[in-house]
Amino acid sequence: MKPPRHRLAYCRRCHAPIIWCLTSANGRRQPVDFEPTEEGNVAVSSGADGVLYVRTVTAARPDIKPGEWQAMPHHASCTSPPPRRSGGGGQRSTSGVRPVPWQR
Incomplete structure (x- = not known):
């Protein structure tokens, strides 16, 4: 099965064709490659409300x-992914720290 053509969108970074789906786990939006592939690790389906839903293909399911249809999340195949955010790792600021110990 193939995704409906009217759902076609394009990635802002690499301009590849994608579709937007809602994750079945938490309802967040996730970009998925438009073309189905056997190597993909997500399953996409169309709900009764016409919305595309995606779930992860796991060992349990x-x-x-x-x-x-089986597809690849676009985050895994994008040729121009966004730069990774640093986790901080540096010196933390101490603003908002209580200057005296807690008293009972």
Whole structure:
């Protein structure tokens, strides 16, 4: 099965064709490559409300059900991913720290 053509969008960074889906776990938006692939680790399906939903293909649920197609998350295949954010790692500021010990 292939995604509907009217759902086609393009990545802002690499301009590859993608579709936007909602994750079944928490309802967040996730970009998925437009073309289905056997190497993908997500299953995409169209809900009764017309929204595309995506779930991760895991060892517990490895099968692709009828009406689903296998695809790759676009974060894994983007040729121009956003730069990684640093985790800080440097000196932390001490603003907002209580200057005296807690008293009971």
